[in-house]
Amino acid sequence: MNRKVMTGELERLAGQPFPLPEELQAGFMSTAMQKPDRPVKLACRQYWKLYGAAAQRKFRDAGELRELVDSGRAVGALQDVDLEIGEGEIFVVMGLSGSGKSTLLRCLARLIEPSFGEVLLDGRPLIGLPAAELMKVRRHEIGMVFQNFALLPHLSVVDNIALPLRIRHDDPASIRENVAEVIQLVGLSGMEARLPAQLSGGQQQRVGLARALAVKPGLLFLDEPFSALDPLIRRELQDELVRLQARLKKTMVFVTHDFSEAVRLGDRIAIMKDGRVRQIGAPEEIVTAPADDYVRNFAAGIDLTRVVSCARIATQPTRSEYAVKVPADRRIAEAAEEVARAGGPVGLVDSQGRLVGELDAAAILRLVSGGLYGGGEGAGR
Numbered sequence: 001m002n003r004k005v006m007t008g009e010l011e012r013l014a015g016q017p018f019p020l021p022e023e024l025q026a027g028f029m030s031t032a033m034q035k036p037d038r039p040v041k042l043a044c045r046q047y048w049k050l051y052g053a054a055a056q057r058k059f060r061d062a063g064e065l066r067e068l069v070d071s072g073r074a075v076g077a078l079q080d081v082d083l084e085i086g087e088g089e090i091f092v093v094m095g096l097s098g099s100g101k102s103t104l105l106r107c108l109a110r111l112i113e114p115s116f117g118e119v120l121l122d123g124r125p126l127i128g129l130p131a132a133e134l135m136k137v138r139r140h141e142i143g144m145v146f147q148n149f150a151l152l153p154h155l156s157v158v159d160n161i162a163l164p165l166r167i168r169h170d171d172p173a174s175i176r177e178n179v180a181e182v183i184q185l186v187g188l189s190g191m192e193a194r195l196p197a198q199l200s201g202g203q204q205q206r207v208g209l210a211r212a213l214a215v216k217p218g219l220l221f222l223d224e225p226f227s228a229l230d231p232l233i234r235r236e237l238q239d240e241l242v243r244l245q246a247r248l249k250k251t252m253v254f255v256t257h258d259f260s261e262a263v264r265l266g267d268r269i270a271i272m273k274d275g276r277v278r279q280i281g282a283p284e285e286i287v288t289a290p291a292d293d294y295v296r297n298f299a300a301g302i303d304l305t306r307v308v309s310c311a312r313i314a315t316q317p318t319r320s321e322y323a324v325k326v327p328a329d330r331r332i333a334e335a336a337e338e339v340a341r342a343g344g345p346v347g348l349v350d351s352q353g354r355l356v357g358e359l360d361a362a363a364i365l366r367l368v369s370g371g372l373y374g375g376g377e378g379a380g381r
């Protein structure tokens with residue numbers, strides 16, 4: 001969708017023309033495949049993974065793979081995926097079971113061979129890299145966190161975390177220092193000598209996270225890391241990850257089938273179905289401008305006020321001065337009380353303090369009651 005269409009949608013929502021300033025519009029730029037707003041850390045192009053006997057060969061072009069999938073002779077676990085993941089972003093891959101999330105993560109991490117296509121880490125192609133080189137990349141530049149924690153049961157917390165560092169022959173002093181640092185970072189101090197069986201699920205996953213971070217990777221792959229945990233602990237670890245990320249600014253590829261988790265964590269989210277990426281966008285973009293009904297269905301069940309910004313449901317200013325002003329990019333949930341207390345419309349201001357719109361309690365109520373897709377048929381689908 002281009003900017004013109006997007007502005008059209010705002011008009012429909014607000015009931016009147018509302019030309020947002022450039023920098024605010026940029027946040028809403030809706031393309032089905034939004035690009036990162038920063039340098040690219042990891043990218044894949046024309047990425048395919050087929051399963052089945054007929055797929056066990058080299059392919060010359062993508063047409064051959066398409067033909068195998070279309071004729072039902074192979075399962076298209078990944079089909080023609082193009083992605084660019086930005087430096088320091090949490091990039092969430094989300095979709096229902098069987099949509100290809102794990103296959104994508106495993107192909108990107110080079111744990112399994114894709115059938116076709118290329119993957120670039122810091123601009124360097126990883127396909128065709130000699131095995132020893134690839135091993136080096138995996139040991140020094142990539143960290144992995146798995147759903148089942150993948151801890152060795154007979155090793156203590158310290159030894160589990162130190163394992164990848166020992167495998168790559170780091171010197172003992174730096175291992176000690178490194179392990180102590182990550183143990184403190186993930187809040188496991190005092191538990192150094194425990195075995196995995198003496199830890200709760202949440203604590204075990206903290207060990208998994210610490211082990212991945214100890215490698216000091218530029219890139220972290222997390223495959224449903226919190227899915228085995230109960231909801232409260234899961235929430236706690238989500239918050240922990242956000243806290244860690246604010247400090248560490250790693251590039252993370254995070255797989256989940258839980259849309260609310262995707263929205264909470266993702267700088268951008270890729271929504272997958274049948275091995276294909278249906279949409280890539282920031283959480284606000286995904287919920288306010290879903291590319292299709294499959295994506296829209298995910299957005300239907302979440303609390304929009306925590307995702308949608310004030311600017312998104314604003315109308316044009318009707319006066320030049322407002323007693324109460326609110327940053328236009330603030331989430332509705334964070335601004336709602338102030339708007340309610342104002343007793344009338346509040347002014348929305350951009351980062352320069354310029355007036356860019358108006359918001360009142362009625363607009364918030366409309367969002368909460370009718371969702372973004374209007375009332376009546378199809379609402380909240």
Ligand SMILES: Nc1ncnc2c1ncn2[C@@H]1O[C@H](COP(=O)(O)OP(=O)(O)OP(=O)(O)O)[C@@H](O)[C@H]1O
Pocket residue numbers: 051052075076077095096097098099100101102103104257
């Ligand atoms: N080793 C395999 N052999 C054959 N087919 C496979 C294999 N691994 C995955 N598939 C198929 O590839 C498709 C994508 O699977 P994948 O595990 O990537 O999905 P997913 O989105 O991660 O699912 P889940 O959330 O259930 O883990 C599915 O149709 C699956 O059945």
